[in-house]
Amino acid sequence: MKKEKVQERIIRVASDLFYRQGFNSTGINQIIAEADIAIGSLYNHFTSKNDLLQAYLIKEELEWFKGFEDHSAQISEPKQKILSLVDYRKKLQKSSKFAGCHFIKIIAELGDSSPVVSDFAKKHKGRQKEMIRTLVSEYAENKKNLNTDLITESIFLLIEGAVVTSTIDKNTNSFNAVQKMIEAQLP
Amino acid sequence: MKKEKVQERIIRVASDLFYRQGFNSTGINQIIAEADIAIGSLYNHFTSKNDLLQAYLIKEELEWFKGFEDHSAQISEPKQKILSLVDYRKKLQKSSKFAGCHFIKIIAELGDSSPVVSDFAKKHKGRQKEMIRTLVSEYAENKKNLNTDLITESIFLLIEGAVVTSTIDKNTNSFNAVQKMIEAQLP
DNA sequence: GTCTATAGACGGATAGAC
DNA sequence: GTCTATCCGTCTATAGAC
Numbered sequence: 001m002k003k004e005k006v007q008e009r010i011i012r013v014a015s016d017l018f019y020r021q022g023f024n025s026t027g028i029n030q031i032i033a034e035a036d037i038a039i040g041s042l043y044n045h046f047t048s049k050n051d052l053l054q055a056y057l058i059k060e061e062l063e064w065f066k067g068f069e070d071h072s073a074q075i076s077e078p079k080q081k082i083l084s085l086v087d088y089r090k091k092l093q094k095s096s097k098f099a100g101c102h103f104i105k106i107i108a109e110l111g112d113s114s115p116v117v118s119d120f121a122k123k124h125k126g127r128q129k130e131m132i133r134t135l136v137s138e139y140a141e142n143k144k145n146l147n148t149d150l151i152t153e154s155i156f157l158l159i160e161g162a163v164v165t166s167t168i169d170k171n172t173n174s175f176n177a178v179q180k181m182i183e184a185q186l187p
Numbered sequence: 188m189k190k191e192k193v194q195e196r197i198i199r200v201a202s203d204l205f206y207r208q209g210f211n212s213t214g215i216n217q218i219i220a221e222a223d224i225a226i227g228s229l230y231n232h233f234t235s236k237n238d239l240l241q242a243y244l245i246k247e248e249l250e251w252f253k254g255f256e257d258h259s260a261q262i263s264e265p266k267q268k269i270l271s272l273v274d275y276r277k278k279l280q281k282s283s284k285f286a287g288c289h290f291i292k293i294i295a296e297l298g299d300s301s302p303v304v305s306d307f308a309k310k311h312k313g314r315q316k317e318m319i320r321t322l323v324s325e326y327a328e329n330k331k332n333l334n335t336d337l338i339t340e341s342i343f344l345l346i347e348g349a350v351v352t353s354t355i356d357k358n359t360n361s362f363n364a365v366q367k368m369i370e371a372q373l374p
Numbered sequence: 375g376t377c378t379a380t381a382g383a384c385g386g387a388t389a390g391a392c
Numbered sequence: 393g394t395c396t397a398t399c400c401g402t403c404t405a406t407a408g409a410c
Contacts, residue, residue, distance in 0.1 A: 006375085021300075022295075022298065024296075027404085029402085037375090038375075038378095039377095097299075100295060104291075105295040107355055108287060108291060111207065113208075122355050153364035154345065154364055157344070157345050157365065161343070161344030161347035161348030164348075165343070165344060165347055167294065168308055169309060174340070177344060214385060215387080226387085227389090228394075235387080236385095
């Protein structure tokens with residue numbers, strides 16, 4: 001196992017705190033304390049707290065897609081892969097104790113105050129939706145009369161709704177309805 | 188027109204700021220400046236900033252249901268009333284410049300740090316869902332073979348997903364898919 | 375890289391005079 | 393109700409010594 005570099009440790013600790021406590025509620029002092037580094041060291045690697053926020057978003061973006069790839073590696077059939085995506089989001093919610101989606105959270109906290117962050121979140125969600133669209137299109141290839149655009153959009157919205165609902169309810173019930181709806185829409 | 192009392196003005200200004208900027212990003216000083224009152228006056232009406240947060244949530248809860256009542260007053264047919272709910276959420280998003288759902292926002296910002304707030308949001312979403320359930324049940328009365336529980340859950344999730352998606356995308360496209368899905372599920 | 379010190383602004387909240 | 397002054401803490405960020 002490779003030794004974790006200082007910069008990586010900073011990002012890991014900061015990401016964890018940003019996610020669990022919120023960006024505004026997390027101070028520089030807490031980050032350096034938990035990462036066990038000096039403040040000078042932090043500002044040697046990052047120019048500002050906002051710079052750390054960028055690194056956080058990039059890290060979560062990469063991990064999200066990498067995590068799904070690993071989770072669904074054994075599955076090739078499109079419909080099963082879509083159901084595996086639902087299962088992936090459910091798993092993420094459970095392992096984070098229902099902390100919610102990183103990108104929905106940061107947008108809720110920052111609003112439009114940071115165009116860079118808004119843009120990043122928008123593109124991230126766009127990539128998620130395109131991934132679903134690809135899978136739905138694959139599934140629809142040898143079927144007929146399937147409205148792939150509407151199915152894509154509704155699966156995407158159902159999953160997003162299930163994530164926010166499970167964050168509020170602190171359980172995974174909402175994902176079950178999503179799975180049933182997908183079964184109904186992909187006969 | 189009745190003259191707005193000081194306490195009402197404080198709540199109105201604070202609510203607006205909490206919603207647009209976020210709770211943590213809104214300071215007491217900004218609230219008293221925009222409400223044009225003295226700080227002593229604020230603490231005469233509210234014991235703390237958290238006390239103001241409670242008042243904010245209660246206000247938004249009441250206004251949400253009152254707003255929907257007004258919006259759908261002319262409509263009695265259940266299916267049309269559900270579609271009117273979608274239209275209501277769309278309208279709220281447009282008029283707030285896509286600032287999102289008050290309750291999803293505050294949960295995203297505070298996480299589990301305030302059980303009172305978490306509980307309030309959970310109950311609010313529960314009331315929304317029960318309202319949908321009532322309408323779906325009414326609709327299903329003289330139909331057969333409709334899974335009202337699943338339809339209720341999926342409509343609720345679709346709407347929640349559409350709200351967060353429209354908040355990120357800054358447009359109302361997502362609501363169109365919801366309306367089409369409802370049409371499909373309520374034949 | 376480490377440490378401590380500190381700037382400078384702002385946070386919530388309180389007290390006293392009017 | 394208004395006003396000003398102030399306490400005390402925390403915030404991000406910088407500077408200097410080792």
